[in-house]
Amino acid sequence: MSYFIPFNDLTIEQLENNLTTAIKDMNDCVSNLAEESTSSWDNIMQPLQHHLLVLNRWWGVTEHLQSVKDSPELRVLHEKFQPQITELYVNLGQNKALYRHVQAIKDNEYSHLSPERQKVIDNELRDFRLSGITLSDAGQQQFKQIQTELSELSTKFEHNVLDATDSYSRYVSLDELAGVPADSLNFYQSLAEAEGKEGYKISLHMPSYLPIMQYADNRALRQELYYAYVTRASELSNDGKFNNASLIQDILRLRNDKAKLLGFTDYAELSLFNKMAESSSQVLEFLYQLANKARPFAENDMLELRKFAKDSDGLDELMAWDIPYYSEKLQQHKYSYSSNELKQYFPLPKVFTGLFALLNELFAISLQVNPEMPVWHPDVTGYSVIQNDNIIGYIYFDLYARSGKQPGAWMNSAADRNFDNGESRLPIAYIVCNFTAPVQDKASLLTFDDVQTLFHEMGHGLHHLLTRINNPAIAGINGVEWDAVELPSQFMEYFAWNYQILQTITEHSQSGAVLPLELFNKVLASRHYQSGLMTLRQLEFAIFDLRLHSEFNPLTDNYLQLLNEVRQQIAVVIPPAYNRFANSFGHIFAGGYAAGYYSYKWAEVLACDVFSIFDGKSGSELRQLGAKYHQEILSQGSLRSMMTNFTAFMGREPELDALLKYSGLN
């Protein structure tokens, strides 16, 4: 088989055959393991890793194609295989024979294995423990029941939020919408039209809610909408029909039970077990420390806003529903620039040339178009990644929006680096974006957000491609702690905010000029606008989340009381008493962020801290730093902990100063 996936002539039938074979081989492999009498790497891990790799490759291709080139046939295929794959993975985690083999390898062969293979074994055992397999039969029974209940409660939570959001709508006339921009008006009109109604329909969904809060001069309308929004899924709306209050208490109680069953003190300890952060007390200390630093800036932000509202409209008291409105106006007043004007400086080919030059400076790599890499669409280009005349990996760029492609931007693995178990494969990455396609012979112009997105995804791509780890299970981004995985991506983003770099990636579409410093300073000032307030808001959520999953007793304590307490401690804006924000906080009650919301700020601290060392450097100094960063952080996969990587590069543990500086909080 060729090195690359034959995207250009891969048929649905072939994909289906490959998946069927891969699943069968995987199941045969698992049955054989049960019969196997010798517990050794070669007898157990090697065949297991091999079959998983083949299965992941074809399933990865299926998911990839569905997200970039969807079709009814592909959807049928995906729906057919999805349950089988899920079941296969669940069964693998619950496979006692396999668990006993891995434990036996740990007990006997372990000390003779390479450090990489040792790490793979440790990870396997950790995951087995977290899947409940090490519990007694009764314990396992209880564990399964908790898991099922938790998943039902989370779904119910999400549905309540959605139903509560959907239940509200309001039809208004044009004169009630003074101040709202034309594109939003068109949107509201189309919502009404879709129901065969005259006028304008507003709802609580973000694209509908936000423009009212930011732009509507009608204060009473803002107040009404605010109340409806912040009381969603509580006893204060829909006669309590979608009230999430008891669900929240139940979710917290069950999470606590689950953690205790697995031998942890509380749910936060369980959540942090495979993350970079070490303990709740460490995270809380970090969050409160940051809150103390940000608070004076947030107080200033509020003073300025109050004064602005007073001066412009004679407002004596700034209420919660006035804050987004005057914030928007003040920002316009102070930092307005045209994003269309800014866009003229970022023709895509120039941004690419500049980015590639930066990568060459930092990591001595070059990217060369590789016409032998089969593509799934004519817009896609494959590149070889070359270092010291050797190809070390491959990367696909699929940059433009088109129908059949999912929105957003992401980096994904098409193949993991694999030089273990007798295999030899280089890593392959996909970078997918949704930029505006070029029209005729005019280059596509990127927004500044697009540019940051490209740098961000490139950061993930480098983490995947520049690994030197040989075992695929821990190579590149695989197994990297969840709260550290955004370090390399956010690190790259900071280069897009560096004026020195900006001069190399900008070229005005007509004049050919680089981005003027004056315009850049406006954009930067605008980025730092209300940085104190926004930081405190994120910290309020993060502290609430962590304390909720550690010190909080779900049987006796009340979550609203805890949220109030956190607000009293750190917030400069105390919302009205009826605010039930927690009742729709899906990130932690229905999403994957429970005792993990802090990770947004955590990753930012790491990325800023590392970037600050590169800031202002050039030439050989920059190259040396790049090589060290590659060696200590990018190349390591998840062989070592990210804290070890970080301290190896920085010579110390993370500090807040750089984050404060780059957020304008200094």
Ligand SMILES: [Zn+2]
């Ligand atoms: Zn990312």
